[in-house]
Amino acid sequence: MNIAVIGNNYFGPKIAKELQRYDSLNIYIYYDTNGKTSDKIKFLINIFKIDVVYSFSASISGGGALNIALKFNKKIIQHFIGSDVLSAIEDFNNKKINYDLINRSQYLCIEQHLQEELKTININAITKLIIVAELPKVKHPKLPESFVVLAYIGNNNPIFYGINTIIKLANDFKEIEFRVAGLKNYPNIPSNVKLLGWVDMNKEYQNSVVHIRMPQHDGLGFSVLEALSYGLVVFRNYNSPHVNYFKNYDDLVMQMREVKNAFNKGKLEINYDAINFIENKYKKEFFLKDIINILLKDNNDS
Structure with a gap:
């Protein structure tokens, strides 16, 4: 055919x-x-x-x-x-x-x-x-030394992908580095937000603790699957398996604080359940x- x-x-x-x-x-x-x-x-x-x-x-x-x-x-x-x-x-x-x-x-x-x-x-x-x-298969994942948050913001429509929320988070968590793939330029970006453009995402996942995905409307969200395959904590405004679903900005801030505190105390662990889920299902x-x-x-x- x-x-x-x-x-x-x-x-x-x-x-x-x-x-x-x-x-x-x-x-x-x-x-x-x-x-x-x-x-x-x-x-x-x-x-x-x-x-x-x-x-x-x-x-x-x-x-x-x-x-x-x-x-x-x-x-x-x-x-x-x-x-x-x-x-x-x-x-x-x-x-x-x-x-x-x-x-x-x-x-x-x-x-x-x-x-x-x-x-x-x-x-x-x-x-x-x-x-x-194929989604990455990470044999020996480990947490990085620094608490880094990774996000993807499309160049074509940054507001749709949530750039304003990233800026707000960066101002509320000045001690955290926010790395934004996809987007190259945007006005009034806080100093703790790094706009990366197109980069090697595998390297970024390896050096991040959290991945955030929060477009105004979403489909599959392939970056969610990639981040989960590395065992990252994934915050998402759509509920799906092994993600930290948040209902609104206050909810996101609360969960971010909890994860950051666990990381600082050495109690945060790699999300092996998510890794196994991705490897077996996708x-x-x-x-x-x-x-x-x-x-x-x-x-x-x-």
Whole structure:
């Protein structure tokens, strides 16, 4: 079969590559139909031999490649991954709904909380995770000598990813070094906040005690899985296994103080339960196989 992967232009190519590596009997090609005119043309030319369109990022309103897939009666699998859920909710509220697309699509989502959000707009999505990189396997993790907090803040939307909360924390915990990956520049940053840009995250995890992830809306949160694989304490504003979930800023401050005090007294331990959980549950091949089975399943199968 010929499977066209479209959607997110960061993860999409990686997914197509890994699917092809795992399944050499079928063809997986990524088309950046949102960003490249040449890929739009290639997709249109190849539509006659494409059997399945797999969009990693989903829509209820359609457009572009999804509309073409509809017109040519292709099997459509759409995978909600995060902020596309917010877009779908906005489209639903604005009555920008393509019911033909909804009825013809099989919807997936990468996290259970996304599934619950989608139910509010009458979209039934199956929770299916997919990861395209092996998570680190740390043989002998150890706590660093200094209490360091690591965060990721995207350059494209720092406020969405929580930069203001990082700044507030840094002012409330002046003795702590906050290291921020992703973001290169931002005004009025406290002296104990280091903006790193793109860096070797493995090295950063090794030298950190805490990882914070707190976007206004989240999907999988791959950095959460990476941090847990190193046994870090992970603060997150979404509840998931082996994280320290916080409800609001005061709750985050309270938990930060508790972890910092335990570290200062030598009572903080590596989170081995989290390490074992990640190692046993998050195996790339398992998720790839699961997605391939869905992509290749005949439309007439029950």
